[in-house]
Amino acid sequence: MSENALIQKIKPTVAASPHMKSGETSQTMMRDVIIALVPALVASVWLFGPRALIVNIISVISCVLFEYATRKILKRTNTLSDLSAVVTGLLLAFNLPSTIPFWMIPIGAFVAIVVVKQFFGGIGQNFVNPALMGRIILMVSFPGPMSTWTENYKWGETVDAVTTATPLYILQNVGDKFSMEDMPSYLEMLLGQRAGCLGETCALALIIGGIYLLARKVITPSIPVSFILTTAIFMAIAGKGDLNYIVYNLLGGGLLIGAIFMATDYATCPLTSKGKIIYGIGCGLVACLIRQFGSYNEGVSFAIILMNLLVPHIDNLTKLKPFGYIKEKKQKEAKAE
Amino acid sequence: MIKHIAGVLHPAAKGRGGVKVPHNKNTENCRIIRMPAPEMVVLPMQQHIGAPCSPTVQVGDTVKVGQVIGDTDKFISAPIHASVSGTVTKIADTVLANGRLAPAVTIESDGEMALFEGIAPPVINNVEDFIKAVRDSGLVGLGGAGFPSHVKFHLDPKKPIDTIVVNAAECEPYITVDYRECIDNTLYIIRSLMIIKEYLGIPKAVIAVEDNKPKAIEALQKVADEIGDGSIKVMQLKSRYPQGAEKMIVYSATGRKIPFGKLPADVGCIVMNVTSTAFIGRYLETGKPLVSRSLTVDGSAILKPQNVRVPIGTNLNELIDFCGGFKPDLDKVIAGGPMMGTALVSTDVPVIKSYNAVLAFSKGTMKDKPDNDCIRCGRCSQVCPMGLMPTNVMRSVKAKDIDGLKASNVVACMQCGTCAYACPAGRPLVQYLVLAKDMIREDGAKK
Numbered sequence: 100m101s102e103n104a105l106i107q108k109i110k111p112t113v114a115a116s117p118h119m120k121s122g123e124t125s126q127t128m129m130r131d132v133i134i135a136l137v138p139a140l141v142a143s144v145w146l147f148g149p150r151a152l153i154v155n156i157i158s159v160i161s162c163v164l165f166e167y168a169t170r171k172i173l174k175r176t177n178t179l180s181d182l183s184a185v186v187t188g189l190l191l192a193f194n195l196p197s198t199i200p201f202w203m204i205p206i207g208a209f210v211a212i213v214v215v216k217q218f219f220g221g222i223g224q225n226f227v228n229p230a231l232m233g234r235i236i237l238m239v240s241f242p243g244p245m246s247t248w249t250e251n252y253k254w255g256e257t258v259d260a261v262t263t264a265t266p267l268y269i270l271q272n273v274g275d276k277f278s279m280e281d282m283p284s285y286l287e288m289l290l291g292q293r294a295g296c297l298g299e300t301c302a303l304a305l306i307i308g309g310i311y312l313l314a315r316k317v318i319t320p321s322i323p324v325s326f327i328l329t330t331a332i333f334m335a336i337a338g339k340g341d342l343n344y345i346v347y348n349l350l351g352g353g354l355l356i357g358a359i360f361m362a363t364d365y366a367t368c369p370l371t372s373k374g375k376i377i378y379g380i381g382c383g384l385v386a387c388l389i390r391q392f393g394s395y396n397e398g399v400s401f402a403i404i405l406m407n408l409l410v411p412h413i414d415n416l417t418k419l420k421p422f423g424y425i426k427e428k429k430q431k432e433a434k435a436e
Numbered sequence: 437m438i439k440h441i442a443g444v445l446h447p448a449a450k451g452r453g454g455v456k457v458p459h460n461k462n463t464e465n466c467r468i469i470r471m472p473a474p475e476m477v478v479l480p481m482q483q484h485i486g487a488p489c490s491p492t493v494q495v496g497d498t499v500k501v502g503q504v505i506g507d508t509d510k511f512i513s514a515p516i517h518a519s520v521s522g523t524v525t526k527i528a529d530t531v532l533a534n535g536r537l538a539p540a541v542t543i544e545s546d547g548e549m550a551l552f553e554g555i556a557p558p559v560i561n562n563v564e565d566f567i568k569a570v571r572d573s574g575l576v577g578l579g580g581a582g583f584p585s586h587v588k589f590h591l592d593p594k595k596p597i598d599t600i601v602v603n604a605a606e607c608e609p610y611i612t613v614d615y616r617e618c619i620d621n622t623l624y625i626i627r628s629l630m631i632i633k634e635y636l637g638i639p640k641a642v643i644a645v646e647d648n649k650p651k652a653i654e655a656l657q658k659v660a661d662e663i664g665d666g667s668i669k670v671m672q673l674k675s676r677y678p679q680g681a682e683k684m685i686v687y688s689a690t691g692r693k694i695p696f697g698k699l700p701a702d703v704g705c706i707v708m709n710v711t712s713t714a715f716i717g718r719y720l721e722t723g724k725p726l727v728s729r730s731l732t733v734d735g736s737a738i739l740k741p742q743n744v745r746v747p748i749g750t751n752l753n754e755l756i757d758f759c760g761g762f763k764p765d766l767d768k769v770i771a772g773g774p775m776m777g778t779a780l781v782s783t784d785v786p787v788i789k790s791y792n793a794v795l796a797f798s799k800g801t802m803k804d805k806p807d808n809d810c811i812r813c814g815r816c817s818q819v820c821p822m823g824l825m826p827t828n829v830m831r832s833v834k835a836k837d838i839d840g841l842k843a844s845n846v847v848a849c850m851q852c853g854t855c856a857y858a859c860p861a862g863r864p865l866v867q868y869l870v871l872a873k874d875m876i877r878e879d880g881a882k883k
């Protein structure tokens with residue numbers, strides 16, 4: 100029979116079901132994250148000048164090179180095509196001040212990609228957020244350069260960058276060294292016209308990126324919403340209802356980039372929505388406690404790293420119940436009957 | 437219209453989990469064509485879930501359409517009837533599409549398609565007669581599972597049934613035979629339901645259809661309004677794979693959750709496929725047992741996609757020939773739907789009662805994703821209709837952690853493939869889940 104002859108000749112592909120797969124791959128998801136980071140990338144260059152672009156480029160290139168080299172040396176498959184190294188590179192750069200000496204960037208990239216990610220098995224296996232760990236290692240190793248903040252770059256003028264304080268620092272020292280007039284306006288906060296890390300200042304760009312990720316269903320709202328809401332509630336109580344206090348705390352520091360891009364890292368957040376909400380609340384609480392009572396005026400990075408470490412426990416406590424699951428109590432009752 | 441909206445607003449109409457799959461119902465407007473009877477049919481003795489039948493004929497016997505050729509006295513089984521008239525030429529093992537061997541009766545057709553003299557509408561006076569008639573008809577679930585229908589009708593007096601859920605979801609892409617049944621045999625479906633309800637004393641019936649088949653919903657609603665007494669409800673469900681899975685459809689149609697490890701009867705429901713339902717109606721009128729069935733023949737590598745009715749036991753090659761044959765760039769042939777069907781090594785296999793489609797695809801249409809590392813995105817847990825966590829099961833399988841597997845409730849997995857469909861890393865999750873079940877079984881056998 101002709102059909103049988105054909106099928107004998109071509110040896111059809113035999114695979115287990117399902118034979119149909121969604122179009123979504125790790126690569127398309129990471130590509131979406133990169134697209135979502137573009138507004139913040141553009142904002143970082145607009146706000147902090149050409150140097151910001153160079154910091155971004157060095158960070159991305161060093162992350163990609165470290166990823167390639169480690170995989171090669173460890174004789175593992177090349178995973179550059181999943182684009183996760185590019186995401187880590189961008190996020191690391193976004194967490195650095197624009198004035199950072201260039202040679203420090205690869206150190207952060209090494210910690211992020213080699214130590215945190217590849218030593219633990221590559222994508223999906225890192226125990227904490229790689230970019231954040233890179234930033235924290237740099238912060239404790241080089242506290243000076245890592246906390247030198249400058250005013251925004253003035254395009255067209257050739258003046259040296261003027262160092263200044265971040266809004267959160269000002270806020271903490273109002274009445275001491277500063278007054279409320281030193282604070283940027285709400286609009287400036289929204290557009291990011293303030294001192295801070297490269298990618299964290301422009302709230303608008305981060306929110307646009309977040310909406311894109313939500314629309315593309317790369318992330319779910321559980322983590323960002325619970326994280327930001329917790330912070331808002333905590334700060335409302337701590338600031339005794341002062342609106343300024345809440346707004347500056349929400350738009351200042353790394354809260355938005357942390358809540359939207361860093362805390363939602365798949366490898367280091369819980370699997371279920373219940374777990375994600377617990378994790379988001381935890382992140383918000385720890386960040387607020389550090390901001391309010393710690394000696395750092397910024398606590399988002401530490402909060403996320405700390406909660407990352409708790410994820411396995413959160414996952415254990417929030418395992419899904421199967422469809423039609425009967426609670427043990429009821430099961431016993433049913434048996435007793 | 438209002439009824440339809442109310443259907444969607446029903447809290448359970450959406451079900452849980454699941455994924456949106458492309459429907460690709462290309463053949464929905466193809467009326468079912470009857471294929472000329474083949475010269476030879478091979479009738480395997482195992483075409484259903486349960487005990488296989490033993491041949492009741494011998495080589496050389498002359499048989500007619502509808503004559504019993506295989507039967508058993510086991511409860512969970514259904515008799516097998518000759519699908520053509522002619523001579524039994526061989527009784528030997530044959531390979532089924534799933535690769536298993538089963539004894540089969542080969543009948544060479546005399547081209548007459550003469551009906552067996554004993555065929556007459558069954559006389560039914562009570563519920564026992566009715567159940568016996570359903571058993572004699574050889575009916576098994578025509579939606580794909582192939583569970584003998586009469587078994588469901590043996591009601592346990594301790595578990596009162598108040599609703600028949602007719603499964604017309606047809607959530608698998610490509611397949612349109614149930615849809616055609618809804619459009620072309622609407623009357624039989626409703627009539628049959630009235631009869632089943634009457635004999636089994638079940639007050640309500642719900643026909644559940646996915647909302648991508650508005651014409652079917654309309655047709656069913658019209659006939660239900662005309663001849664029904666208001667006890668048959670047509671319900672629109674959200675199109676979401678695997679809406680047609682037994683537990684999902686009961687939940688979507690009635691809002692009742694079948695408890696873990698239990699059956700629809702435990703929540704007062706019987707689930708029937710819509711084509712099976714229509715068959716009962718037709719059988720009670722004509723007495724002609726299940727000797728043919730409709731299949732969707734579709735896919736990018738089929739020249740003339742269409743819906744065809746063939747005698748059971750027809751060789752797949754002949755069916756595909758009838759549909760114009762394969763295109764030369766053929767890559768994959770599937771018996772069943774693309775989500776749960778079996779990929780075939782050879783098309784030299786007979787059509788059995790539980791097949792509802794043969795799909796053939798060209799290179800590149802059913803692309804597999806590269807198998808990458810899990811990125812822990814949690815998609816598999818989000819979409820799993822049974823509330824399992826496939827990524828955790830995968831980890832436990834790799835670690836050979838039997839206790840972890842037992843705690844994962846993986847036994848509830850029905851291999852619907854939703855997790856593997858959604859997985860962006862292209863992990864073969866279904867294989868891991870099946871392996872997990874095997875590991876648990878093996879562990880149990882050891883003890």
